[in-house]
Amino acid sequence: ALSINKSLSKAKSAAENGQVQCEKLRNLVIQCITEAGGTIDYAEIVDQHSLENVEFIKGPVVFCVAALFGKVRLIDNMEINL
Numbered sequence: 001a002l003s004i005n006k007s008l009s010k011a012k013s014a015a016e017n018g019q020v021q022c023e024k025l026r027n028l029v030i031q032c033i034t035e036a037g038g039t040i041d042y043a044e045i046v047d048q049h050s051l052e053n054v055e056f057i058k059g060p061v062v063f064c065v066a067a068l069f070g071k072v073r074l075i076d077n078m079e080i081n082l
Helices: 002-016 022-035
Strands: 039-047 061-069 072-080
Touching (some): 002 022, 002 061
Antiparallel strands (some): 039 061
């Protein structure tokens, strides 16, 4: 469970340091969770207001993740405001 939050924190830090391409941020999170033994259900970055998927972070977004660890499905999300 901690791997999800840690991966979201890494993605937030990367975004704050200039990485605004969502595909690269998603790949970072997927890699971290997979290495921790999880299986991704979804990892999406959406506009904070419309909840539509975004390709580049240009304003407030929410990074939403669901992953399976064994039979347990865990979800988490993190706001990213640049």
